[in-house]
Amino acid sequence: MPSSGLILVVDDEPDIRRVVRAYLERDGFSVITAGDGAEALRLARQRRPNAVVLDLMLPDVHGWDVCRQLRAESQIPVLMLTARDDITDKVVGLQLGADDYVTKPFDIREVVARVHALLRRAASSDPDDGPLRVDGMTLDPGTRQVRRDGEAIELTKVQFDLLASLMQHPGRVFTREALVERIVDDDRPTLPRSIDSHIRNLRKRVEPVPSRPRYVLTVPGVGYRFAQPSGG
Numbered sequence: 001m002p003s004s005g006l007i008l009v010v011d012d013e014p015d016i017r018r019v020v021r022a023y024l025e026r027d028g029f030s031v032i033t034a035g036d037g038a039e040a041l042r043l044a045r046q047r048r049p050n051a052v053v054l055d056l057m058l059p060d061v062h063g064w065d066v067c068r069q070l071r072a073e074s075q076i077p078v079l080m081l082t083a084r085d086d087i088t089d090k091v092v093g094l095q096l097g098a099d100d101y102v103t104k105p106f107d108i109r110e111v112v113a114r115v116h117a118l119l120r121r122a123a124s125s126d127p128d129d130g131p132l133r134v135d136g137m138t139l140d141p142g143t144r145q146v147r148r149d150g151e152a153i154e155l156t157k158v159q160f161d162l163l164a165s166l167m168q169h170p171g172r173v174f175t176r177e178a179l180v181e182r183i184v185d186d187d188r189p190t191l192p193r194s195i196d197s198h199i200r201n202l203r204k205r206v207e208p209v210p211s212r213p214r215y216v217l218t219v220p221g222v223g224y225r226f227a228q229p230s231g232g
Contacts, residue, residue: 005050005119009033010040010066011081012059020053023108024115037061041069044076051118053111054098055081056089064092071097077118081106087221094175094222101173117171117228132167134229137206137215139167148206158183159202162195166216166226175223199224 007029009020014035021031032047034040037058044052052070056063067078080101082089090101099121100114131140136149144160146153155163165182166174174182176195183198199218203210215227 006030006032006047007115008040008043008047008049008052010035010037010052010058010063011055012036012057013055016055016081019108020111023112027112027116029115035059037063037066040066044070045073048074049076050122051077051079051115053079053081053115056093057083064096067093067096067098075122077122079111079114079118081111090173090222091175094173095178099169099172121169121171132164134167134170134226135215137167139164146206148208153205155202155205158198159205162198162202163206163216163226166224170226171228173219173222173225179223195224 007024009017009024009031010033011017011020012035017033017035021033024031032043032049034043037060040052040054040058041061043049054063054066054070058066063080067080070076070078078098078100080089080093080098082093082101082103086103093101099118102111102114130142131138133139138147139145139160141164146155146160146163161183162179165179176193179195199216200210203213203216206215207213217225217227219225
């Protein structure tokens with residue numbers, strides 16, 4: 001197997017499977033493909049791929065259900081392929097645990113780049129909760145300290161938990177509902193609509209220029225993500 005890893009490509013259109021496979025293999029990946037959800041789950045369990053490229057519109061099992069089952073069984077990175085401008089697919093897929101998405105029609109080079117990014121993030125995840133470092137921003141879960149370019153930044157509990165959730169997965173898009181599940185406000189319940197307010201306050205603390213965010217980025221119609229590392 002090539003050193004880059006094994007990728008499972010799931011799409012009911014043979015032409016798409018063929019093109020995605022060809023470009024991934026050209027970049028050093030080993031690729032297996034499935035044309036429906038049942039076959040995708042069977043291959044995922046038998047071959048244990050390093051990542052899955054998953055079309056949501058499948059003929060038997062909806063991609064949402066495939067994603068839900070994959071996430072219930074493992075933390076394998078999932079890149080969704082969605083219909084253009086279909087916000088519902090994006091939101092539901094992300095809520096179910098997908099790591100990223102690309103809209104159809106897509107540039108195949110973007111798909112390959114995003115697969116590389118997913119695998120880099122998976123490889124760099126720190127199981128012992130050590131400090132997170134991304135482009136000058138450092139967050140230490142153990143001491144609950146945050147620094148930007150060496151300068152300490154004071155955050156509330158909610159702001160810290162919000163930043164930690166985003167920094168643990170640079171580039172991954174989180175819906176407001178997904179972020180609500182990751183923060184606990186002892187003073188009042190956190191609602192999805194309040195996430196925007198928390199993000200604004202967080203940007204005032206961590207961004208050099210809050211009106212032009214460098215770290216905490218908005219994904220219109222979906223949610224928020226932390227910027228990917230420079231050059232990655």
